[in-house]
Amino acid sequence: MSLARAGPPEGPERPVARLFSNCGFVTSMEFFHFGPERRLFGSYVPQAGGEGASSVAVLCYPFGQEYVRAHKAFRQLALLLSRTGVPVLRFDYSGTGDSAGAATEASLDGWLDDVNEAIGEARRRSGADQVRLGGLRLGATLAALAARDRAEVERLVLWDPVVTGTAFVDDLETRIGHREGTTWWVYGFPITESLREDICRIDLRDVQLQAETRVIQMLSRPADNYDALAEAHVDHAGEVESRVVPSPWDWNYSDAMGGILLPRDMVRAVVNALGG
Numbered sequence: 090m091s092l093a094r095a096g097p098p099e100g101p102e103r104p105v106a107r108l109f110s111n112c113g114f115v116t117s118m119e120f121f122h123f124g125p126e127r128r129l130f131g132s133y134v135p136q137a138g139g140e141g142a143s144s145v146a147v148l149c150y151p152f153g154q155e156y157v158r159a160h161k162a163f164r165q166l167a168l169l170l171s172r173t174g175v176p177v178l179r180f181d182y183s184g185t186g187d188s189a190g191a192a193t194e195a196s197l198d199g200w201l202d203d204v205n206e207a208i209g210e211a212r213r214r215s216g217a218d219q220v221r222l223g224g225l226r227l228g229a230t231l232a233a234l235a236a237r238d239r240a241e242v243e244r245l246v247l248w249d250p251v252v253t254g255t256a257f258v259d260d261l262e263t264r265i266g267h268r269e270g271t272t273w274w275v276y277g278f279p280i281t282e283s284l285r286e287d288i289c290r291i292d293l294r295d296v297q298l299q300a301e302t303r304v305i306q307m308l309s310r311p312a313d314n315y316d317a318l319a320e321a322h323v324d325h326a327g328e329v330e331s332r333v334v335p336s337p338w339d340w341n342y343s344d345a346m347g348g349i350l351l352p353r354d355m356v357r358a359v360v361n362a363l364g365g
Contacts, residue, residue: 118167122188123180124206130187131180131207133214134171144243145215146170146177146363147207149224149232153261154276155340156185158350159225166223166356173364175221178211193272193279197231197287204235212241219243223363226340227251227288233296240299246362248307248355249338252314254291260341261285276343293318300326305362309338309355334358 119133136142148163150156167177182200184190208220221244224232229250236242251257261280265273271282294317298304304322308315311333322329336352 123210128189129180129203131178134167134177136174136176137172142176142215142217144219144221145211145217146175146221147211148179149228151226151228153278154343155226158340158348161349162351162356169360170364175364176215178207180207193281195284200231201235204231221363233293236298236302242302244303246305248359249309252293252318254288258285258289294321303328306331307359307362308333309336
């Protein structure tokens with residue numbers, strides 16, 4: 090996950106397609122830039138069996154070191170989900186990964202715009218009317234915030250979501266490597282004061298979702314904040330459920346080996362939640 094790109098690629102771009110073999114299935118995965126001025130980097134996996142998908146999945150990454158830890162799991166999730174007949178789009182937020190922009194200029198509103206751009210791109214590429222949003226940690230939170238105003242989101246899968254932004258920022262503060270003015274550096278990723286303020290305003294318990302949206306919490310462990318979110322969803326008109334799949338859950342961790350985390354049981358469970 091690079092800290093910044095100077096800008097979008099210059100000139101016309103031809104999407105790069107790669108073939109992956111997964112358990113005997115050969116899957117094509119496209120890599121491309123999209124959105125305003127082609128600033129966002131994305132990858133798209135079509136569904137097995139060709140055209141005609143009624144729903145498309147959009148996966149929202151977590152942030153910072155959690156992105157690094159989860160990247161392989163998200164790639165596996167996309168490949169497996171496509172085999173269920175659901176095409177999948179993943180993308181990097183502005184100022185992260187291979188998308189354009191400086192990491193120190195990132196904002197929550199900007200990332201929400203990116204999620205909405207990704208939804209539009211996924212629908213365009215797949216031809217699907219309905220969208221299934223899935224995300225991990227802060228990505229789950231962004232997915233929920235975006236789903237508030239999107240009637241086409243038929244399903245929302247929240248994998249270990251950040252329920253309150255203050256708790257998330259408090260945890261980041263315990264992991265600061267060094268400071269530059271008001272900017273924290275955590276595992277090599279800058280977190281500006283303005284971004285921290287944006288995140289601290291988040292409380293998923295206050296988010297009102299579309300009545301038609303089915304909500305599934307996918308939890309690596311029971312926790313009070315997840316129970317509180319489930320309680321807040323009691324009055325939601327759509328179907329709501331929580332599923333606990335005991336799995337490693339410390340996503341914001343780094344070690345000398347790079348810290349990759351691939352909880353296979355949870356990945357399969359998330360595939361079932363998004364593709365079932």
